[in-house]
Amino acid sequence: MSSLIDKAKEFVAEKIAQTPKPEASLASVSIRSFTRDSVLFHSEVAVLNPYSHSIPICQLSYALKSAGRLPSLPSFPTPSSSNLWLFFFTMMVDLCREVASGTMPDPGSLPASAETKLEVSVKVPYDFLISLMRDIGRDRDIDDEMQVGLTIDLPIIGDFTIPLSTKGEIKLPTLSDLLCGGGGGGDE
Numbered sequence: 001m002s003s004l005i006d007k008a009k010e011f012v013a014e015k016i017a018q019t020p021k022p023e024a025s026l027a028s029v030s031i032r033s034f035t036r037d038s039v040l041f042h043s044e045v046a047v048l049n050p051y052s053h054s055i056p057i058c059q060l061s062y063a064l065k066s067a068g069r070l071p072s073l074p075s076f077p078t079p080s081s082s083n084l085w086l087f088f089f090t091m092m093v094d095l096c097r098e099v100a101s102g103t104m105p106d107p108g109s110l111p112a113s114a115e116t117k118l119e120v121s122v123k124v125p126y127d128f129l130i131s132l133m134r135d136i137g138r139d140r141d142i143d144d145e146m147q148v149g150l151t152i153d154l155p156i157i158g159d160f161t162i163p164l165s166t167k168g169e170i171k172l173p174t175l176s177d178l179l180c181g182g183g184g185g186g187d188e
Contacts, residue, residue: 020050022110022152026164029064029146032121039129041100041122043146045164049110056109057118058151058159063101064122065145099144100124110152120148142170 024047032042041064049055100122110116129142148164 016157019157021154021160022050022055022162023048024150024162024164026146026148026166028166028168029144029170031170034126036126038123038125041124041170043120043122043148043166045118045120045148045150046115047110047118047150047162048115049112051112053112054109056153057107058105058153060104060107060118060120060151061102061149062104062120062122063147064099064124065147066097066099066142099128118150120146144168144170 024045027044027046029041029043032040034040043062045060102122104120107118145165145167150162150164152160152162154160
């Protein structure tokens with residue numbers, strides 16, 4: 001009797017594994033616009049629904065991070081052995097800062113047999129970016145990493161999260177760009 005149940009489980013698992021699943025891709029991050037107090041970063045998630053019926057999207061979660069590029073450091077006194085771990089931990093935290101994160105609950109659904117583009121917009125206060133720029137240096141480039149989790153509700157399978165990630169480089173606007181007015185800008 002147990003062998004029959006095991007065969008049934010294997011059959012169902014094999015059928016689910018062979019079922020086509022939605023595929024997604026994430027575009028690189030760019031600056032959509034900026035004002036005197038914040039910068040609006042933008043990315044786009046393209047999702048292909050292979051099914052003949054629409055699929056509800058449960059949520060879209062995102063995290064924008066500055067990827068770990070070591071800034072030019074002033075000369076530090078040699079840390080004592082008791083402070084060595086604290087010193088390295090502080091350095092590693094500064095190398096990969098989370099700029100912003102959040103979720104978009106219930107962004108809609110994916111139409112049947114079609115590709116859907118979902119916009120991910122992240123508003124970041126400019127004072128945070130200025131503190132980040134001080135750590136990075138004079139070139140105004142931030143090595144970024146955008147992580148997105150797209151959670152959809154698949155029939156039979158249940159909630160299914162598609163993890164996406166992209167890395168790139170964003171050139172922040174200069175002070176003269178801000179004083180001349182809020183403009184848009186893509187990757188330069």
